[in-house]
Amino acid sequence: MHSRHLLATAAALLSSTSWAIEPPWGKAENLGEQRILEKTSVCTDGKGHYVVLAPDEQKTTQLFYGDGKTFVQVAPPPWGLAGDSFLDPRFFNKTANENFRGIDYRVFSEVELDKEKKTCSVRCGEKTIAFTVMEAEPAAKLLTGAKYEPNPQKYVPHALLRDTDGNYYFVERGFRSEDEKKFRVHVGPKGSLKLQEMKDIISDSEGQIFSTKKGELRLVVDRAQAPIWISGNKKKLELRVVPVEQNLPLIYNELGVYSGARLGTPCDDQ
Structure with missing residues (x-):
């Protein structure tokens, strides 16, 4: 639930219809904006990668990541995390707690900044x-001369299923709030899932039904019963639900759907 909450929160905060976004300090033209800029820190690895830590009323810190010319907004974490x-x-x-107040800390990384000691580091997993x-x-010169964009993610995990032959059925939904009713279906063995030409014909509180244009393939994801894959000969194959929240590393590292994708985090280039 908390992973879904995180993704929903991120999408809501990054739902700007225009590609460029305004940083917290705006154009640093008035006193308030200038004070925000003064409280913003920038860290670099010396290899053309920069992390920006800006003040934020809700989360204490808002992160941006980029190459110094363009920065993307890092999706904020769920309630309970700074x-x-x-x-x-x-x-x-x-080594992190797998369930602290409902949050699996093992899939979260962080930026560690000590302003007094003037030290900064990025932790990506155990690295x-x-x-x-x-x-x-x-x-300040770097920040005011750069452009800012929303998080680059287009789709995020929605449902993961598998059959007894080792094939996975993976459903994504749109990352942004205005796209959260847009779905994509991928099917295949681990590492070789293929995007299917399917659309959702039913989507409500009880689940979704996806179908090809002529209806020769259908995927039924129902909350009340086991999900079903229906092929052209009307053969029904019962699928097993694989919980998304407990299998995020599998989804992002092994299925192949997100291979090479940028998630808009300071770990994108690690």
Whole structure:
């Protein structure tokens, strides 16, 4: 539930219809905007990668990540986590708590900034990368000269099913709030799932039914009964539900659907 809450929250916060977004300090033209800019920190690994930690009323910190010319907004974590943490299931921290107040900390990474000691690092799973805190003046120049974009994710996991032959049936939904009723279906063995030319013909509180244009293939995802894959000869194949929240590393690392995709996090280039 908390993973779904995270994705829904991220989509709601990043639902701008225009591609460019306004950073928290705007154009730094008035005193309020300038104060926000002054409280914003920038860390770099010296290899053209930058992490921005801006003040945020709800999460304490809002993260941006980019190359210094363009920054994307990092999707905020769910309630209970500060804004310097972010979901990135590609990196797994097996030593973290798997269920603390309903949150699986093993799939979250973070940016660690100590302003007093002027130290900064990015932890991706169990891997920690040293960053350097930029001085205020060059950091402000960098921030005011850059452009800002929403998180690059287009789709996120919605449902995962499998049959007894080892094939997976993976359903995605749109990442942004205005696209959350848009679905895509992928089918195939681990590492080789193929996008199906299917559309949702029913989507309500009880589940979804996806079908090809002529109806020769159908996927029925029902909350009250086992999901079913129906082929052209009307043969019904009962599927097993694989919980999304407990299998995010599998989804992002092994299915192949998200291979090479950028999630808009400071771990994208690690």
